[in-house]
Amino acid sequence: MIRILLVEPLPLLRGALAVTLSREDDLDVVADLGALGPAPDMARAVKPDVVVVNIALLAGDGLETLARLTAEQPGCATLALAGPDESVLLNRAVGRLVDGVASTRAAPCELVSGIRRLVRGERSIDAGLAVAMVAAPRSPLSPREMTVLSVVASGVPSAEIAAELHLSAGTVRNYISAILHKTGARNRLEAVRLAESAGWLP
Numbered sequence: 115m116i117r118i119l120l121v122e123p124l125p126l127l128r129g130a131l132a133v134t135l136s137r138e139d140d141l142d143v144v145a146d147l148g149a150l151g152p153a154p155d156m157a158r159a160v161k162p163d164v165v166v167v168n169i170a171l172l173a174g175d176g177l178e179t180l181a182r183l184t185a186e187q188p189g190c191a192t193l194a195l196a197g198p199d200e201s202v203l204l205n206r207a208v209g210r211l212v213d214g215v216a217s218t219r220a221a222p223c224e225l226v227s228g229i230r231r232l233v234r235g236e237r238s239i240d241a242g243l244a245v246a247m248v249a250a251p252r253s254p255l256s257p258r259e260m261t262v263l264s265v266v267a268s269g270v271p272s273a274e275i276a277a278e279l280h281l282s283a284g285t286v287r288n289y290i291s292a293i294l295h296k297t298g299a300r301n302r303l304e305a306v307r308l309a310e311s312a313g314w315l316p
Contacts, residue, residue, distance in 0.1 A: 214238035
């Protein structure tokens with residue numbers, strides 16, 4: 115029996131998925147949650163083989179929560195449910211913490227098939243979502259520029275950015291100038307907002 119932990123914020127969809135999956139002879143939804151926060155504790159209690167999670171829950175600190183769960187449950191696979199407009203989150207998660215991806219537009223049999231493939235140790239990536247992931251905008255910033263922008267996002271002044279990153283104030287100004295040029299932003303705040311909306315910053 116394949117034990118499933120279902121994490122979906124919409125109660126109606128969560129209930130429908132739980133019923134659909136549990137109708138299969140080899141699948142058992144052992145727990146369902148509306149938020150990802152309690153998932154590591156629940157996983158310790160129910161020992162799932164697969165976690166099915168809505169990709170939207172991996173925004174913010176969701177990836178860290180999922181990382182904690184997968185570290186504690188090394189034999190547990192993760193299947194993300196996503197729509198075609200969530201390619202940025204998928205690119206951040208797939209290959210790191212997510213083993214498979216199913217479209218929210220898929221037929222139930224496709225979701226079931228994806229779960230079974232993961233349990234067999236295979237990858238399961240919806241073809242349409244794979245295309246959307248490839249087409250998603252990539253960051254034009256270098257890793258060092260991303261680091262600087264991450265600190266900028268915390269709202270600290272240039273002097274503190276320089277101290278935190280062990281850089282001179284002039285070097286920080288140069289990085290920020292390059293970031294504004296590459297993103298087309300008019301100021302730091304706009305650059306941060308652009309990067310966050312594009313999924314380049316967590």
